[in-house]
Amino acid sequence: ANGVEVAYRDATGERTISADYCVAALPPHIMARVPTNLGDAVTAALKTPTLTPVGKIGLEYRSRWWEAEDRIYGGITETDLDLTHVWYPSYGFHGKRGTIVGYYNTGANARTYGSLTPGQRVERALAQGAKIHGDRYRTELANAFSVAWHRTPYLEAGWVGWPSRTTGEYELLNQPQGRVYFAGDWLTYWIAWQNGAFDSARKVVTALHSRVQAGG
Known part of the structure; x- marks a missing residue:
């Protein structure tokens, strides 16, 4: 309720990093394979885009x-x-x-x-x-x-597409899940373009700023 923890492994072994918030910018199909406590609906939504x-x-x-x-x-x-x-x-x-x-x-x-x-x-x-x-x-x-x-490892596609943006998954991932925010071109209408990534990043940073200013 008061923060996030992300566990990862590198050449030196397993580590955990703690923070107030997490901005998850991995491609959705990669993120869907990362074990989280965000719930089945989030995992299912991450699996929805097509490669x-x-x-x-x-x-x-x-x-x-x-x-x-x-x-x-x-x-x-x-x-x-x-x-x-x-x-x-x-x-x-x-x-x-x-x-x-x-x-x-x-x-x-x-x-x-x-x-x-x-x-x-x-x-x-x-x-x-x-x-x-x-x-x-x-x-x-x-x-x-x-x-x-x-x-290409950790990409596995040039970009992704949404079979539908009206069945709830797109809307769900464009909203914070607790203290986790998702970001990427795939969460905009400019998929595969840099301006989509910028648009998503600006949206998330603006939302985080407003949330922190309001007391988080």
Whole structure:
């Protein structure tokens, strides 16, 4: 009733930290696996959002051939390939090098690429992208980096979605549970965007400030 305790384990062993309040900013599906005394309704609500697999690759090229040869300055090529999108940088025009987003995909396409090794992701992305841009898509490549957010520990998704915001779970987690507050983009209407995280953080900090000012 007068505070919170969070137990955790790190390289030095098990520890407990005490505080007046807790702002829980873990993704909901991760938080749902953390044992708490907040009740079954909270745990069930945390399990409600659905996970979105997401993948992305950056392809760095030795020259900005898409500008010099194709006059492409920023923007996106929408495809019916499993790449989904190819994005071009909107900065550093005519510089020595540049990085293209070779794919930014979700769902089944993201799982397909995510199941591959990093090297295999590059090869698949190059093979598909060459259908659009030709051999230079492969021959001019300098480096690459990819990520599969659904395979990243403690994230396990690019973002989450709500099957419904009117069945009570969304409203429940947007309210303090005793001295525990939940925060994250998933508790706003700007899921997957930084402004959603900012919006949620501002809401929680404002609520905590008001509560403490009123005597807590």
